[in-house]
Amino acid sequence: MVDVYPLKALRFSERFKKEIPDLISPPYDIISDSQKEELKKLNANNIVKLILPEKKDDRSSYENASDLLNEMLEENILEHDIQESFYIFEEHFYDEGTWKSFKSFIGLNKIEEYDSSKVLRHEYTLSKPKEDRLNLLRHTNTNFGLIYTLYDDADNEIQKILDEGTLSEPLYDFKAKYDPNLRFRIWRLSEKDKLKRIRELMKNKKILIADGHHRYETSRLFMHEIYEKRNKKDLNTPPVSFETTDQTIFPEEAVLTLFVNYNQENIKILPTHRMIKFKEKFNLNNYLEKIEKYFFLEEYSRVFKSKPSFTNEPVLIKNLTDFMNDKKNEKKHSFCLIDSKQKIFFITLKKEICELYPDLDESDYDFENLDVRILHRLLIDEILNDNDADTIHYTHTFNDLVSKVVSADTEYDLGIILNAPEISDVQKISAKGKLMPQKSTYFYPKPCSGLIMYKMDL
Structure with missing residues (x-):
């Protein structure tokens, strides 16, 4: 059973809505040093300052990220949504002379151990990137980016709900400043009956991590660290309850996730x-x-x-x-x-x-x-x-x-x-519990960071 939950997302305040193209970034692991500098020039509050923090005075880069995040919260640059929601995410990309797109939704995914057969991975992870992301998570308690996952919705039951949700005005609709060949559109899905229905439909599915193996593994390690603190009574923050289910989870038991139906035409893997x-x-x-x-x-x-x-x-x-x-x-x-x-x-x-x-x-x-x-x-x-x-x-x-x-x-x-491999290749190998060599897949386009975020109340 895959447990997905809506969330009250952390987002840039509504007063920054027009500046959103200047505030987001690509995922941290594909940002070059030169692109990082360009992103910082776009806006003083660009999310790259949080996902790739720098040392400042006598503060480490991770301490600086924590300080900056707290400042942005205190100054209401970042605010939490009031309603629990899934967020419909539509990515458009220019490819081979034409614009293509696919839909997905953003929510929380309950972290599972790999032997559970609910969450499948297909690539090895390296220790250095994991340690870096773990240190950032320890200091900020925040997911700034998304784990990109694939699921099977051959009957389009979830897809129909997402399609209906995009008939209204989007929350965001813009081209990325860092790449004019990308356009992002977001809708908030808050109707309780639809949230419940998506949760029910996802329960019998498996999800495959397409991109974000290091971040998922980091979140899993972080969850165990917090468990240990709870067992020692060093931490006693309450579990999170939801309006659409009687279930509760502790904040650290979930990770911010993008759920993509792989039956759509335009899911692309680059060689x-x-x-x-x-x-x-x-x-x-x-x-x-x-x-x-x-x-x-x-x-x-x-x-x-x-x-x-x-x-x-x-x-x-x-x-x-x-x-x-x-x-x-x-x-x-x-x-x-x-x-x-x-x-x-x-x-x-x-x-x-x-x-x-x-x-x-x-x-x-x-x-x-x-x-x-x-x-x-x-x-x-x-x-x-x-x-x-x-x-x-x-x-x-x-x-x-x-x-x-x-x-x-x-x-x-x-x-x-x-x-490039086909998605079916990745599915067959991961379903057998095998891992592909490093740098085997590059799913394109990658979702941006800083648009929808998840801050754990710890």
């Missing part, structure tokens, strides 16, 4: 390409010789009857895109290799995974069949085992990879382009 710098001198010809044991090899000039033109990037990108899409549609495991000397090769796996690894357990097939797994197991770990990668950087666009790998002052030896 995560690799840009590699090797410890030793890299020789592409030697690498290609080893690759041919497992892969068919095709040079760009033979496929497209012309050499790759890096001065005509749009044509080059289109050719790369078309080739990779065609191979994906053919259910082939294909990759594109680009080296710093402007050579491009396409490679396609010769055998099926079950032929390549005849002793493979059937339960591992979906995992080993992932392009990102093949990339790391074969192209990096096995074939390159005598020349370890010194650094691997990631990008989600062909344009970025091409421009960085072949630039005159490039720091990379090799770029590897791969196709």
Whole structure:
């Protein structure tokens, strides 16, 4: 049973409604140092100051976040809604020459242990980001951003409620200043019968964490820390009661969550390409010789009857895109290799995974069949085992990879382009309790931070 609850959200005061595009930010983990500075320039109260705080005088960055949050509450810059609500969230994004959108809703999700089979994860987490987010949570008791989750609503029962809720004027409707290709719309859903109905419909579902694994794990650890304080009688704040249910939960038992019906058309996963710098001198010809044991090899000039033109990037990108899409549609495991000397090769796996690894357990097939797994197991770990990668950087666009790998002052030896997994791949693997390699998925667009927030009364 998945327990979801409405909340009295923490939001920027109504007097800042027109400034909302200047006050929000992307999720903390995709904000570069330069973008952070740009966000701070947009507005003195931009949420980036809370989610990526800085040291100030003798105060640590986390203490500074706590101080700033308290100031914003005291000055009514941030205020709590009066009514319990779910918040309908509609994300619009410009993609492939057209605007696309999908609907979701924001609420509280009761934190579950991973072995409960109610909340599924699909990626490993790293200790350093968890410690950072845990320190911020300890000092602020606030979720500033959203855990992005997927659920199955094939009959559109919840979707119909959300659609009806968007017939009225939205609470917010604006384009993001940090990315003009994003538009966000929010409605408040407060009718008790609809809140109850959504809660009932969600009870028999499972949710899959699409993005926000570190934040979910942080919230789970924080919950156990608070439990310990309660057991020692160091904390005795009361549980939270709700108007739409007799159930109560302690504030720390819930995390702010975005619930997305994955049956919608425009749920998008971007590929995560690799840009590699090797410890030793890299020789592409030697690498290609080893690759041919497992892969068919095709040079760009033979496929497209012309050499790759890096001065005509749009044509080059289109050719790369078309080739990779065609191979994906053919259910082939294909990759594109680009080296710093402007050579491009396409490679396609010769055998099926079950032929390549005849002793493979059937339960591992979906995992080993992932392009990102093949990339790391074969192209990096096995074939390159005598020349370890010194650094691997990631990008989600062909344009970025091409421009960085072949630039005159490039720091990379090799770029590897791969196709993104399908949502069905992620579902199958997570349902078996298996985890995908780091940087396997990049769900797009990501929800913004600072629009709807959850402050725990601790």
